[in-house]
Structure formats: structure tokens, C-alpha cells
Amino acid sequence: MERKNNSAETILNVDRVQKTYRDQRSLFRKSAITVTALNRVSLEIQKGEVFGLVGASGSGKTTLARLVLRLEEFEAGSIRFHETEIRNLKGRNLRAFRRKVQMIPQDPYQSLNPYLSVQDTLLEPLSIHKIGTRTTRTEIIRESLEAAGLTPAEDFFLSYPHQLSGGQRQRAAIARAMVLKPEFLIADEPTSMLDASISFNIFRLLIDIQKKRQVTFLFITHDLAAARFFCDRIAVIYQGDIVETGTTEKVIQDPQSEYTKALIRAQPKFSFAKTTRPT
Numbered sequence: 316m317e318r319k320n321n322s323a324e325t326i327l328n329v330d331r332v333q334k335t336y337r338d339q340r341s342l343f344r345k346s347a348i349t350v351t352a353l354n355r356v357s358l359e360i361q362k363g364e365v366f367g368l369v370g371a372s373g374s375g376k377t378t379l380a381r382l383v384l385r386l387e388e389f390e391a392g393s394i395r396f397h398e399t400e401i402r403n404l405k406g407r408n409l410r411a412f413r414r415k416v417q418m419i420p421q422d423p424y425q426s427l428n429p430y431l432s433v434q435d436t437l438l439e440p441l442s443i444h445k446i447g448t449r450t451t452r453t454e455i456i457r458e459s460l461e462a463a464g465l466t467p468a469e470d471f472f473l474s475y476p477h478q479l480s481g482g483q484r485q486r487a488a489i490a491r492a493m494v495l496k497p498e499f500l501i502a503d504e505p506t507s508m509l510d511a512s513i514s515f516n517i518f519r520l521l522i523d524i525q526k527k528r529q530v531t532f533l534f535i536t537h538d539l540a541a542a543r544f545f546c547d548r549i550a551v552i553y554q555g556d557i558v559e560t561g562t563t564e565k566v567i568q569d570p571q572s573e574y575t576k577a578l579i580r581a582q583p584k585f586s587f588a589k590t591t592r593p594t
């Protein structure tokens with residue numbers, strides 16, 4: 316995909332971030348067994364790009380997302396959003412950051428509150444961040460639902476998550492992530508719970524959102540074919556280490572690390588024609 320922004324501006328800088336967990340199996344032992352989820356991980360994401368983080372299960376992808384969202388602490392390194400170290404954010408600045416950075420979850424069933432209607436689901440972030448008045452909020456919600464392809468929006472206002480199909484539920488989660496007009500979106504395996512044709516439509520929707528709203532994406536996946544379809548650049552992560560970073564085509568055509576090579580060999584789809592992004 317062409318970059319909209321020629322003068323590159325770094326929106327996210329992850330610098331030698333280290334994150335260790337205590338292995339849950341060792342909670343009752345004296346000497347803790349630790350798991351290095353991220354081992355001095357560094358990456359830079361430019362404003363306006365779709366950056367893919369690709370790796371197998373357990374490689375540390377969600378951990379990185381959680382650190383960037385400031386849902387967890389980390390031991391060493393730094394994460395800067397624009398020029399600000401997120402570790403130091405407090406009060407009003409932390410709230411402003413939370414408004415700018417949103418997440419599209421893997422499983423909308425778990426992330427959407429089953430007791431909230433779609434309208435109330437989208438209202439919640441607006442009231443937390445004190446955005447809009449009673450009337451303008453309805454308008455903002457309508458706009459966000461329609462942008463996520465839930466049209467006409469009114470038909471969905473009073474629906475509850477269990478009344479929606481899987482694809483509609485993921486669209487509602489996307490609408491919720493978009494309602495605050497974030498600058499930066501983290502999509503953590505956003506289609507892994509959906510079947511192939513619905514997941515293709517969700518990709519089209521994300522591409523559409525990216526084009527229209529100029530948001531920057533961190534797209535997390537284990538699927539190199541999905542990354543090729545969607546990402547400008549990718550980083551390949553293996554057991555907490557970034558083993559390779561580059562433009563998606565460069566990494567796929569000319570992989571440098573043995574792990575990336577193995578990942579490519581494991582993708583039968585690559586022996587066929589290149590998947591092209593819809594324009």
C-alpha cells in the first residue's frame with residue numbers, strides 16, 4: 316500500500332522493552348520460574364502506516380499490545396507515543412492517551428459487555444471521556460456504527476451482543492474502538508474467530524477505515540498471508556525476540572532469518588499468486 320505520509324513521523328517507538336512474567340505453574344514454589352515474554356524488543360511505527368507484528372502463538376504479540384496500551388508495567392526499556400514516554404503518563408495526560416490509542420480485540424464476545432446494548436456500548440467511552448452532549452452523542456454513535464458497516468445504525472442501537480452474528484459483533488467492537496476517533500489502533504488477531512469470507516470483509520472494512528480516517532495501525536497476526544494483504548511493514552517475532560523487520564514484500568521475498576523462512580514455507584498459500592489488496 317502506498318504510504319500517505321512521505322515525511323515519516325514516528326508515532327510509536329518501542330525501545331529495548333523487556334517483559335518477564337512469573338510462570339503461573341510456579342506460583343506456589345519458592346523459586347519462581349519466569350517466562351521472558353519480550354526480550355529487549357524494539358520497533359518503530361510511522362504515522363499513517365499499517366505495521367504488522369507476525370509470530371506464532373506465545374511469541375509475545377499480545378503482551379506487546381498490552382504494554383503499548385499501558386495495561387501492564389514492564390521492567391526495562393521505553394515506549395514512546397509521539398515524543399511522550401507512556402510510562403510517565405498520569406491524570407489528564409493518561410486520559411488523553413487512552414482516548415488516542417484503541418484496541419480491536421480478538422474475541423468481541425469477551426470484550427463486549429453482554430448486558431449493554433450496542434448503543435450503550437458505544438456511549439460508555441463517550442461518557443468516560445466526556446465527549447458530546449446528549450444529542451450529539453447519538454449522532455456520533457450513529458456515524459461510528461455506519462462507518463463500521465452496521466447500517467442502518469438505528470437497527471442496531473438496541474441489539475445486545477448475543478443477538479448479533481460474529482461478523483456484526485466484530486463490527487460493533489470496531490465501532491466502539493472508532494467512536495473516540497483514535498489516532499492509533501491496535502488490532503489483535505481481529506478476524507481469527509471468524510470464517511474466511513467474513514474475515515475478508517472485516518479486512519476490507521479496516522482498510523477502508525485506515526484510508527478514510529488516516530489512522531495508524533498495529534496489526535497483530537500469526538498469519539503471514541493476512542499480514543501481506545494488509546501491512547506496509549512487518550516485524551516477525553519469535554519467542555519474545557524480533558527476528559526481522561522490513562517492508563512486507565521485502566521480508567516475504569527475501570527473508571533473512573531462519574524463522575521467517577520457516578514461517579513462509581509453512582504457508583501453502585504462498586505457492587499461489589500474490590494476494591492483492593482491494594483498491
Ligand SMILES: Nc1ncnc2c1ncn2[C@@H]1O[C@H](COP(=O)(O)OP(=O)(O)OP(=O)(O)O)[C@@H](O)[C@H]1O
Binds near residue numbers: 379
Ligand atoms: N499474565 C501472564 N502470566 C504469565 N505468563 C504470561 C502472561 N501473559 C502471557 N504470558 C506468557 O508470555 C508469553 C507470551 O504470551 P502472549 O500472550 O503475548 O503471546 P501471543 O503471541 O499473543 O500468543 P497468541 O498468538 O496465542 O495470542 C507466553 O509464554 C505466555 O504464556
Ligand SMILES: [Mg+2]
Binds near residue numbers: 376378503
Ligand atoms: Mg495473543
